[in-house]
Every structure is written in C-alpha cells, then in structure tokens.
Amino acid sequence: MGQALISAEQHGRQLAKARQLFFDRGDRPAELIDPMVLRSWERCRRFGLSEAEGHVGGESLDRATLHTEQERNHLLLRQSRPIMEQLYEQIRESGSMVILADQNGLILESVGDADFVSRADRVALMAGASWDENLRGTNAIGTTIAEEAPSAILGSEHFLEHNGFLTCCASPIFGADGRLIGVLDISSDYRNHQRHTLGLVRLSSQLVEKRLFESQHARDILVCFHSRVDYLGSPGEGMAAVSPDGQVLAINRAGLQLLGIRRVDAVRRDFSLVFETTLAGVIDRARRDPQAICEVPAGRDRTFFLRLRGQAPLPRALGRTYDDLPTAAPSRREAARTPALTLDTLNTGDAQLQAAIDRSRRVLGRDIPILIQGESGAGKEIFAKAFHNSGPRRDGPFVALNCAAIPENLIESELFGYQGGAFTGARKEGAPGKIQQAHGGTLFLDEIGDMPLHLQARLLRVLQERSITPLGSTKAIQVDISLLCATHRRLREEVARGSFREDLYYRLNGLCITLPALRERGDIRQLAQRLADLEAGQRAPVAFSERAMTAIERYAWPGNIRQMNNVIRVAIALLDENEALITESHLPEELFDAAPAATHAAPVAVPGDATAAGSYALPPLAGASLDEIGRQAALRALDAAGGNVSAAARQLGISRNTLYRKLGRL
Known part of the structure; x- marks a missing residue:
C-alpha cells in the first residue's frame, strides 16, 4: 500500500501524541509537530480558545455586507478569479475547493466540488465567514496571515477538534507595496491530501501577485529581470516599476529576493543604483529591438538579464524632469517605424x-x-x-x-x-x-x-x-x-x-x-476600454458607465472579441458629437437578458451574425465609418419600431434630434 499510507499513519500517531501532551499535560511537543503549527497552538491558547469548542467564530456576513467587502477588495478579486478557475481545473473532482480570503481572513469567494463544499459549509468554510486564528484556531488561512508565510495544516494540526477532517494549504498574496492583502487556499478532506498541493497554491499566489503588480503599475515602465534568462516571463521573475525619469517606484517580492535587498533600499532610488546600468541604455536597446534582453551587473559579481515589458509607452528621452515626455499620440512616421500591434x-x-x-x-x-x-x-x-x-x-x-x-x-x-x-x-x-x-x-x-x-x-x-x-x-x-x-x-x-x-x-x-474564449477571460474591462479607444479614433476618448461595463463583464460573448468589437463600434456610433460616455442604453438588450458569463452556454457564433449582438447591432462593415454605422443602426431601429421615431430613439438610448441627425447623414 506504499510509503504514503505508512507516513500518513505515522503522522496521525504523532499528532495524537502531540495533542495529548499539549492539551492534556501542557507540554511543548516540539519534536512531534511542525514549529509553525506549535506557534499557532500557543497563540490560540493565549486567545482563550478551547480545542473542544463546537461553535466558534461568530456569524457569517449577510449577503449585503459580504458584497460590500467584495467591492472593497474588487482589485484582489478581479486579478484572482482567473487564477482560481485555473487552479480549480487542476484539482477538479478531487473533493477539494479553492478559497480566496482577504488580509483579515474573511473568505471572499470560493469554488469547489459540490460534495466537499457541502461538508465545508458545516464548519462555516464558506464566503462571508472569517477564518482568522483568534476565531477559528489554527487553520491554513489564519496561520498564513499570522506568519505571513505559506502553511499546510493537516488534519488534527487544526486547533479545533471539529476541523480535524480538513487538510488546508494556503499561501499569502502581497500587494505591489509589499503589504499582505489576501490569502489563496486549497482545502480538502484530510484523507485526500496531495504533497504537491502547497507548491501548486504557492505558484498560483505568485501569479496573482504578478497580475496585481502589472495592473497597479500599468502606466509605469516595467522592467522584468532574473539571474537566469530562461526564467524571464515565469511567475518567479523579478519586476520593477520605474518612472520615466529613472526612479524605482516598486519592486515585487521575487525581485527583492533576487537582488538580496530590502524594499526600503530599492524604492525611490535611481535605477542605476539598483542595477548598475542606466534606464536610458535599456530603453534605447528596447527601441531598437522590443524583445531585446540586456545582461547587466547588479553588484557582488552577479549578473541579471533584463527585458522591458511594453505596457506603457517609452519616453523619447530621459532626464530628471517630465518636460521631455510625449504628450500626444505617435506620429504616422513613428507608428510606421514601430508596429502598434505586438x-x-x-x-x-x-x-x-x-x-x-x-x-x-x-x-x-x-x-x-x-x-x-x-x-x-x-x-x-x-x-x-x-x-x-x-x-x-x-x-x-x-x-x-x-x-x-x-x-x-x-x-x-x-x-x-x-x-x-x-x-x-x-x-x-x-x-x-x-x-x-x-x-x-x-x-x-x-x-x-x-x-x-x-x-x-x-x-x-x-x-x-x-x-x-x-x-x-x-x-x-x-x-x-x-x-x-x-x-x-x-x-x-x-x-x-x-x-x-x-x-x-x-x-x-x-x-x-x-487562446481563451472571451467569457473565460479576466480582463474584460481593460479589453473593452482598449477596443473603445481604438474605435473612437480621432474623436474625444470615450468611457463606460459602471452599469454598462458590468453588463459587458457579465455577458458570455458567444462571438468572442469579434462580437464585442461590433457592439462597441455601434455604441460609439450612437454617441452624439458631444457625448463621451457609453451607458447601458447604448448597448443591445441581449447583454442584459442573457445569463451571466460564468453559467452561460458557449455556442459558436457565426461571424457577422447580427442577432448575436442584439436587435440593432450590425455585421461589421468593411471600411465603414462610424457615421455610416450609426446611420445603419438608426435605420434598423426605426424599422423595428414601425417608423415611430420616439420609440426608435428610446430603443437606441438617444434623443429624437440625435436620431434625426443620424438618419440625415446620407
């Protein structure tokens, strides 16, 4: 039956003896239990918890209060959800669940196998419940927060006896500023514990941290680096956010570990003091070859490989002020020299x-x-x-x-x-x-x-x-x-x-x-705004109301990016010249009537199918201007309303005068 079963039995016997020594005799069984678990048990004792308590931790939050907390942690949730879905796909049908908690141990969201989720609900391992140590005793979420380090709490290592059926592995999530902002956890039945689980959840938390860092510093210059060139692009690469004048704004945890320095010794210092090379030199090389990898020294006979991540436009010149930074879009000559799509x-x-x-x-x-x-x-x-x-x-x-x-x-x-x-x-x-x-x-x-x-x-x-x-x-x-x-x-x-x-x-x-289907992606907001910026062209930049963007996020998009681009083109075409906000009235009813993306079926859309984007959405018109798209949408709405101009205007979310102007552009 293998070494795994023998090891599990030995672990169980050691835990039983450790609990007897700790809880019954008041001894410190340091040789029988993981030091992190022992420290947690001692904290729980100081909190006044009893290992035999059956109902602790207070009530779970009601739906409205939980929603408020989710909104407060919306950035963490937005960047974590795709990773949680990917992580769950790795453990699906193993009697497990993936959990995201905030920095206080409040469970924000979870996804898991139905049979195990129902068992977890009995001990309040669900959204809206807090799993801080002082409420739930030793557990992976609470102990990870207390230690600010990954933890695996197996079976009876949980302080409370009624949690002994669980095995939980958790890893902290740190923000771009180095502060703990959440915990990612995999929980399952103690009998189903897999040795690779802790490594899997640690890797996933690194991916979340990377997404958070890139999102927070999307407008800064991102420098990715590692001591091994083949690690560039991996979750373990170092990342530094740098201002156009060469000041280091932030470095992720992996970067600090690679450099062997403290955050305070790197942030707000000049780039050349950290990497022993100038940011101008790195940028010049990147302009010649966007995929260029620079090999630079970083003190103590160490070498790092650097590559710029092109999220923000690179400055034309570097100095100590912002006077030389570009203030307008690249010229046609510059655009021709550097491909826009990479x-x-x-x-x-x-x-x-x-x-x-x-x-x-x-x-x-x-x-x-x-x-x-x-x-x-x-x-x-x-x-x-x-x-x-x-x-x-x-x-x-x-x-x-x-x-x-x-x-x-x-x-x-x-x-x-x-x-x-x-x-x-x-x-x-x-x-x-x-x-x-x-x-x-x-x-x-x-x-x-x-x-x-x-x-x-x-x-x-x-x-x-x-x-x-x-x-x-x-x-x-x-x-x-x-x-x-x-x-x-x-x-x-x-x-x-x-x-x-x-x-x-x-x-x-x-x-x-x-390539993921659009309904599976976690960057719907950013993609919609980018498509809107591209479609707006020379007109004033457009934005989305929160309700409109929420509808776009929730829709399943069976036609994927092609369909989204078509909907946005029509919405922009329906805006009046002095309008810059796309609201829900500019979007097709299809987006509001359909089921949310998470549960929506995934039919394959026929390219150019007008009904896929609502009653007034049109197949993409090759080379058509926004004026022509707007005129066609107005004609379509007017026809659907039986010639009633007021009804057609209401359907399109525009005024009668605007509708007349759309129809008049022949």
Missing part, C-alpha cells in the same frame, strides 16, 4: 492570455511552427500578427490565407501560385502564391483544419524542402517563411477520423497555443 500590446491582464504570450515569446526567431487554437472570434489572426510584429521578421511581409473561405478548387493556386496559362482563366503573366509572397516573413494559414487532404501533402513537402513549385511550372522556388496556423477544430480528432494528415499535424504542432 505581443506586449495584446496583454490586458488575463492570466491565460499572458501564459500564451509568454510561451510564444520564447520561440520568437526560431524555426518552430505555431498552431493557434481557439473559438471563432477569439483573436487568432490578431495573435498571429502580433507574434510576427514582435519577432525578427517584423520588417518582412505578413501574409494570411483563410483555408475555409476560399473554394477548394482555388486554394491550390492561391497557396502555391501558378505559371501563366496554367489553367482556364489564369492571368497570362501568372501569379505568385501566398507562400511565395510570404518569403522573408510570416505565412498565417487560418482554419488549417479545412485544408483538403491532397493539399496537405503538398504543404508538408514545402515545409520539409523549403521550396514550392507553382502550378504549370517545373521550376522549384526556394522560400524562407515562418509558419503560423490556426483552427477552431480539434486536430487530434480530425487525425483520428482521417480528415487531417498525422504527419502534417506533428509538423505544424511545434508549439500549440490555446
């Missing part, structure tokens, strides 16, 4: 997307094909373009081909090109195919799962031989391409059905990236 600009705070970005960044510049998977509308082509712009081929062409959008009899000529007169209707001078057009750059094949089998064989030869032969020609043409493919299909299943070649699948699947 992997860094895609990051708006979602953990799953960040993981995909970090993984793909590691293969930039390498001859490794990438397979991007995700639902329709999840942004696969945007991700591919951002990857292209972030690598050494950024100055080369980016050529995209949707294999599902071209008739089967034309895909071959589109992909491989043809010689003049190769087939009826062919141009006399012939035409290069997409592969040849992408020479020196990146070829993106969208919906690769829809490529016909006979063309899959030809594509495989191209990838192996690095040459193509156009239709009607016998001359091979050498090509140098970076290949990215995307699909919403499960290619493994297609291989099993025989509709996709197994050898091509393994050739394409050098690195598989899965």
Whole structure:
C-alpha cells in the first residue's frame, strides 16, 4: 500500500501524541509537530480558545455586507478569479475547493466540488465567514496571515477538534507595496491530501501577485529581470516599476529576493543604483529591438538579464524632469517605424492570455511552427500578427490565407501560385502564391483544419524542402517563411477520423497555443476600454458607465472579441458629437437578458451574425465609418419600431434630434 499510507499513519500517531501532551499535560511537543503549527497552538491558547469548542467564530456576513467587502477588495478579486478557475481545473473532482480570503481572513469567494463544499459549509468554510486564528484556531488561512508565510495544516494540526477532517494549504498574496492583502487556499478532506498541493497554491499566489503588480503599475515602465534568462516571463521573475525619469517606484517580492535587498533600499532610488546600468541604455536597446534582453551587473559579481515589458509607452528621452515626455499620440512616421500591434500590446491582464504570450515569446526567431487554437472570434489572426510584429521578421511581409473561405478548387493556386496559362482563366503573366509572397516573413494559414487532404501533402513537402513549385511550372522556388496556423477544430480528432494528415499535424504542432474564449477571460474591462479607444479614433476618448461595463463583464460573448468589437463600434456610433460616455442604453438588450458569463452556454457564433449582438447591432462593415454605422443602426431601429421615431430613439438610448441627425447623414 506504499510509503504514503505508512507516513500518513505515522503522522496521525504523532499528532495524537502531540495533542495529548499539549492539551492534556501542557507540554511543548516540539519534536512531534511542525514549529509553525506549535506557534499557532500557543497563540490560540493565549486567545482563550478551547480545542473542544463546537461553535466558534461568530456569524457569517449577510449577503449585503459580504458584497460590500467584495467591492472593497474588487482589485484582489478581479486579478484572482482567473487564477482560481485555473487552479480549480487542476484539482477538479478531487473533493477539494479553492478559497480566496482577504488580509483579515474573511473568505471572499470560493469554488469547489459540490460534495466537499457541502461538508465545508458545516464548519462555516464558506464566503462571508472569517477564518482568522483568534476565531477559528489554527487553520491554513489564519496561520498564513499570522506568519505571513505559506502553511499546510493537516488534519488534527487544526486547533479545533471539529476541523480535524480538513487538510488546508494556503499561501499569502502581497500587494505591489509589499503589504499582505489576501490569502489563496486549497482545502480538502484530510484523507485526500496531495504533497504537491502547497507548491501548486504557492505558484498560483505568485501569479496573482504578478497580475496585481502589472495592473497597479500599468502606466509605469516595467522592467522584468532574473539571474537566469530562461526564467524571464515565469511567475518567479523579478519586476520593477520605474518612472520615466529613472526612479524605482516598486519592486515585487521575487525581485527583492533576487537582488538580496530590502524594499526600503530599492524604492525611490535611481535605477542605476539598483542595477548598475542606466534606464536610458535599456530603453534605447528596447527601441531598437522590443524583445531585446540586456545582461547587466547588479553588484557582488552577479549578473541579471533584463527585458522591458511594453505596457506603457517609452519616453523619447530621459532626464530628471517630465518636460521631455510625449504628450500626444505617435506620429504616422513613428507608428510606421514601430508596429502598434505586438505581443506586449495584446496583454490586458488575463492570466491565460499572458501564459500564451509568454510561451510564444520564447520561440520568437526560431524555426518552430505555431498552431493557434481557439473559438471563432477569439483573436487568432490578431495573435498571429502580433507574434510576427514582435519577432525578427517584423520588417518582412505578413501574409494570411483563410483555408475555409476560399473554394477548394482555388486554394491550390492561391497557396502555391501558378505559371501563366496554367489553367482556364489564369492571368497570362501568372501569379505568385501566398507562400511565395510570404518569403522573408510570416505565412498565417487560418482554419488549417479545412485544408483538403491532397493539399496537405503538398504543404508538408514545402515545409520539409523549403521550396514550392507553382502550378504549370517545373521550376522549384526556394522560400524562407515562418509558419503560423490556426483552427477552431480539434486536430487530434480530425487525425483520428482521417480528415487531417498525422504527419502534417506533428509538423505544424511545434508549439500549440490555446487562446481563451472571451467569457473565460479576466480582463474584460481593460479589453473593452482598449477596443473603445481604438474605435473612437480621432474623436474625444470615450468611457463606460459602471452599469454598462458590468453588463459587458457579465455577458458570455458567444462571438468572442469579434462580437464585442461590433457592439462597441455601434455604441460609439450612437454617441452624439458631444457625448463621451457609453451607458447601458447604448448597448443591445441581449447583454442584459442573457445569463451571466460564468453559467452561460458557449455556442459558436457565426461571424457577422447580427442577432448575436442584439436587435440593432450590425455585421461589421468593411471600411465603414462610424457615421455610416450609426446611420445603419438608426435605420434598423426605426424599422423595428414601425417608423415611430420616439420609440426608435428610446430603443437606441438617444434623443429624437440625435436620431434625426443620424438618419440625415446620407
């Protein structure tokens, strides 16, 4: 039955003896119990708790009061929820639950297996209950807060006897300023304890801390660093937030540990005093190559690898004041010189997307094909373009081909090109195919799962031989391409059905990236605002009312980013010239009638489906201006209202005069 069972039995016997010595005889069983647990037991005794108490800790908060506390901790919740969901996926159906508590031990939110959750409810291990040590005795949440360190409290290590069926592992969450702001915990039945659980929850708390740091310092220059280059982008990398004039504003816990210094010795000091190099030098190098990694000394014969994280625009010049900082958007010349869409600009705070970005960044510049998977509308082509712009081929062409959008009899000529007169209707001078057009750059094949089998064989030869032969020609043409493919299909299943070649699948699947569906992302607010900023263009910046943003957050978005962008385009088009606030009246009723995203079904939206975004939302109009979109939405609403202008205006959330102006822009 293995060593694990023997160890559990031995642990149980030691605990029983330790409890007898401590509670019955008043001894300190230091040799039988973890020092952290013993310190906690002693604190609980000083609190006046009795190990045999059956009902302690007071009443749980009512729903309204709990909601108030959740609002007070909204930043912690926003950054923790995606991590909690990911963590739960790792332990699902193991009789466990994931818990988030605030700095006082109040449980803010939890997710877990129903059978264990019902048992946990009996001891008030649920949202609204406080698990501070002075109320619940020794427990992972309360002990972690008291010790400000990760803890694992197993079975009878809990001070209160009626909590002995639990095993709990918790890790503290520290804010960007180094203060404890919360605790992440995994609780389960004592018999189900897994040795890796504490490591899993510690890693997850690091991810939350990283998201909090990036969110709080989104407007500052972020410098990521580590003593090992392959650790850049990992949860354990150091991060420093730096002002444009070179002053260190904050350093995360991992960074302080790597540097071996105290927070007070780093914050508000010049960047060059911490890293023995100037921030100007690092920025200059980053301007030449956004993915550049700098190797710099940091005292005591240590070397660190640094990379800038492009959340905030870099200053054109560095000095001791802000006089030289840019105050306007980049000029057309600057925009052309530096691609606007990169992997860094895609990051708006979602953990799953960040993981995909970090993984793909590691293969930039390498001859490794990438397979991007995700639902329709999840942004696969945007991700591919951002990857292209972030690598050494950024100055080369980016050529995209949707294999599902071209008739089967034309895909071959589109992909491989043809010689003049190769087939009826062919141009006399012939035409290069997409592969040849992408020479020196990146070829993106969208919906690769829809490529016909006979063309899959030809594509495989191209990838192996690095040459193509156009239709009607016998001359091979050498090509140098970076290949990215995307699909919403499960290619493994297609291989099993025989509709996709197994050898091509393994050739394409050098690195598989899965993009999260929009309903699974934790950065809805940031993404919606970014899309609004892009759609607003030259007009005044727009914002969202809290009710409008809440509706956007709660909606399941079956059409993903494509659908959200369409809704926002229409909402902006409906704003009058002097309006800058999108309210719930500018959004389609669909967003308010649907179930919340957490419980919403996930149908795959048909691109351009107007009903997916509400009664007046329109399919995206290629090249259409906001004025034209507004006019089409007004006409659609007027038609739905049977020509009643007042009713149409009410439906759109605009005045009658505004509606007339929209209709008059012919």
